[in-house]
Amino acid sequence: MANNRALQDTLHRIDGQGYGTYREIRGTHQFEDFRLSVDKVQVDPYAPPSLMRVILEPGVVGLPAELIDDAAGRTAVSDFLTRRFAEAIGDHARSAAEAGKDSAGKGSAVSIGTPGQQVLERTSVLIAEDRIEARIAVELPASGRRIRGRQAARILTDQLPQIVDAALKHKNLDAGALAEHVRLYRDQQSLREQLGTAGLVGFVGAGAILPRRSGDSDAPLKQGAVPFIAPDSLRVSFDLPSGLSVTGMGVPEGVTVIVGGGYHGKSTLLRALERGVYSHVAGDGREWVIAREATSTIRAEDGRAVTGVDISAFISGLPSGADTRSFSSENASGSTSQAANLVEALEAGSTALLIDEDTSATNFMIRDERMRRLIADEREPITPFIDRVRPLWTQQGVSTVLVAGGSGAFFDVADQVIALDEYVPKDVTQAAGEIARSDAATGGDTDAASDAADVESAGQELIFSHDRRPRVPASTALAERGKTKPATARGRSVIQYGRERVDLAAVAQLVDAAQTQAIAHAMDRLAETFDGESSLAKAVTALLARIDDDGVDALSPHRGHPGHLARPRAQEIHAAVNRYRHLQLAGGGHR
Structure with missing residues (x-):
């Protein structure tokens, strides 16, 4: 040339x-x-x-x-x-x-x-x-x-x-490699689209390699990794557009609890599902680990800012008198941050939640029977997640996949229980149910999980379906004082928005700095469109529709070369806006 x-x-x-x-x-x-x-x-x-x-x-x-x-x-x-x-x-x-x-x-x-x-x-x-x-x-x-x-x-x-x-x-x-790359991606996208019809939140293909090379590497572990084996009772198959058929473990809708001894692969399986919202390249090992796109990882995040979030389903009656129907904090605790993360995920349209007890606030997750005896329920402002996980599914249609290594409290409310034994999954739903029923019959310590079931069966107030007004950003919601330059990413974990740094280190499903740069531009585009009347969810949905029509280029403030951007999900755009410490809501953020 x-x-x-x-x-x-x-x-x-x-x-x-x-x-x-x-x-x-x-x-x-x-x-x-x-x-x-x-x-x-x-x-x-x-x-x-x-x-x-x-x-x-x-x-x-x-x-x-x-x-x-x-x-x-x-x-x-x-x-x-x-x-x-x-x-x-x-x-x-x-x-x-x-x-x-x-x-x-x-x-x-x-x-x-x-x-x-x-x-x-x-x-x-x-x-x-x-x-x-x-x-x-x-x-x-x-x-x-x-x-x-x-x-x-x-x-x-x-x-x-x-x-x-x-x-x-x-x-x-390499024409063959290119054609195979396209075929694999199309098949992966097709399988993801089939999950809902199949009543699944996720799929883990037989033979998948889930462990990564190291804590700071996303590459597959080459030596010593145990290929994934699907339990017979959870085995499903999918026919794909290329003519290929894949078989593996289906993770059903509802409440799934993953248990097992330490270092037996519980969190590794959850992390693989976490990244399963994206398709992977051949040789990654997780090519056939597929999760619904609207799946969110929920964790505690001490110190994050929260603005006007209704966490009353989990936390109410605070001694300070703060209105948890519109909760704001410059420095949220473990329990309030995890409650806010969960509610914000629902606001972003998430239909499945991934939760690991290792990254959760204990008092947000469970409250055992002994503690309930010592501290009366009316004196405890936190309604633990174990009391809400069933209504999340029955009232909202939101599934949960939960890793629990130290407590069997969730056996009572689980639809299925999967045990990892030396990285091999087993369906232990029946055994876990028998343990729960035995404890209930003998008056054993069930961590009050049976109380949660009683609440649901008694037809108590619809916890997640009562009248809650969506959060509406003010027209000045993202008006950072002194901001003269477009927002920009500082690596994968930080957005520089004017003088303010938006910390996204705890946003686990953000995988690429190019996504973070796209989110930085998305914040600028949202700042231009907030009108004090449309909800945050509606504004983000409209922005994503622009990307559907015009590509990721639509986010860029530049003509010609748009910069190196990668498409973010709605969940991560919501996460960035929600972590902006000067976020303003219409009406001051109150109901």
Whole structure:
């Protein structure tokens, strides 16, 4: 592929000049079979990289029509091309290092993002009817604050065309691997859509590898991992669009309790279901661990801000007199934060909850019989989750999957109990039920779980269906004082919103920094649309509808290159807004 002589000449001419002279290359440059649009040039060597788009005609790329004739196919192909582009960048960086041409020792100046184990809808590669775009970032080289124009010319007019040729043209790709990538993603999405009809909240395929390599790695454990075996009583099969049939364990709707000894795989199974809201690449081990999209992990989160959340189903009659029908706190406790997290998940449309006792507030989860005898119920403001988990299902249709390693209290209210024994699951529902019935018959300590069943059968007040007004953000809900720049992500866990840092470290199903950047932009878009009349849920739903119509690009404040973004779920957008410490609700946040 021929380089662009005019761009090369310009970069040679400005070699050694002040860094700001790089602005001369802004605009569109025509190469032999693609255009390079330089949309934003960094202002100095220490600023964020320059943003550029490689634009090709569909005929030049040559993608088979059957791979991109639906949204799932386009998402999968975009993901594949992004990964191939990143690999090609790495190949060229290694070649340059071996040839001694990478004098700075920094690796490649070109980047396109770093996809992880999940296949997400991204902005990195756009597949449209009239063009294919690769959105890249380029660190334009400098010596101090002087332009290294000749090195920049090698990057943009020599290396980049080679990367484009290797990564974006179908004739140079592994066609079989691309087709398989699309097939797998389409099948995974189909299975996820079938879960509701099958009465399941999740599915774990036989042979799945659930353990990860380490606590800070999402890659699969290669040695010593026990392949997943589905219990016969929970075994289900699905037929998929490709003709493939997969078999594994179905996790039914209702209340599922996962038990077992320490280090036998309880939390590992729950974490796999947690990430099952996303599809995974081949070789991840969790390709067939699939959860409903509207599944939320719930945990305690000491110190988070809470604004106007109705947690009265769990906490009421506080000694301070605070109205828990519209609870606010700058520094929520373990129990109040977990109650708020749960109610906010329902507000975001979640239909299944994942809860691990290890990350929960004990007094939020259970209150045993001895404590009830010592402290009368009317003196305890917390109604524990064990008393509410059944009404969540019977009144709201919200399922719960709960890991319990230290208490059998939830046996009384469970629809199914799964025990992990050396990483092998067993259906112990019958045995757990017999234990619960035996304790009830002998007056044993049942942690008052039977009281929860009595509450439900007695037809008490509809705990989750009484008249609750949705939270309505004020028109100034996200009006941060002194905010002059767009919100931005600081890695996966933090959004810088004006002077305020929104901490998302406890939002467990946020998996990619590109998602966090998309959420930062989503907060800015919501700030523009809040009118003091529409609920938060309605505003987020409308924003997601824009993404459905226009892609993740719709979140970006920039023309041309939108930045490297990945589609977030409604749950994570809600989570970010809810953790903004200066959030304002219409009417001051009160009922």
